[in-house]
Amino acid sequence: MAYASLLAAITLIILSTALWKFKLVGLLAGYKENSNASKDLLAKVTGLSILLLGFLLLAESVLIFKGLIKQDAAIIIVLGTIILGTVVNALICSHYSK
Numbered sequence: 001m002a003y004a005s006l007l008a009a010i011t012l013i014i015l016s017t018a019l020w021k022f023k024l025v026g027l028l029a030g031y032k033e034n035s036n037a038s039k040d041l042l043a044k045v046t047g048l049s050i051l052l053l054g055f056l057l058l059a060e061s062v063l064i065f066k067g068l069i070k071q072d073a074a075i076i077i078v079l080g081t082i083i084l085g086t087v088v089n090a091l092i093c094s095h096y097s098k
Contacts, residue, residue, distance in 0.1 A: 001074040005061035008082065012054030020047025028093060037097045046093045053085035 018024055023043040025031050031042075060078055063069045069077060 001071060001078060002061050002064035005057050005064065005074070005078045008078075009054045009057035009061060012050055012057065016047045016050035016054055019043055020051065028097075031097060035097065042093070042096045045096050046089065049085075049089045049092050053081070053089065056081055056085065 015027070019027055020043060023039055025039050025043050025046075028042075028046060057078065060069065060081060064071070064074045
């Protein structure tokens with residue numbers, strides 16, 4: 001589970017940095033180019049929230065490797081973090097895409 005968490009963290013960090021720095025809001029599901037949303041603000045807020053989720057998963061994978069989080073609890077913690085982070089990010093993204 002530590003390797004899956006580490007892979008997810010690295011992927012999220014790379015994608016969120018590209019979204020934030022290069023304003024790639026076209027990667028976001030449901031984004032319409034002709035909407036009234038501020039492209040810069042949407043890219044910044046969404047990119048930073050995904051970056052925060054990536055760093056949180058990275059910290060969890062380090063704690064799993066060090067043995068501070070047991071393997072039995074690691075699955076629940078990592079999946080809970082991903083689900084909660086995705087829901088929060090969807091709420092943030094939908095708020096700023098209006």
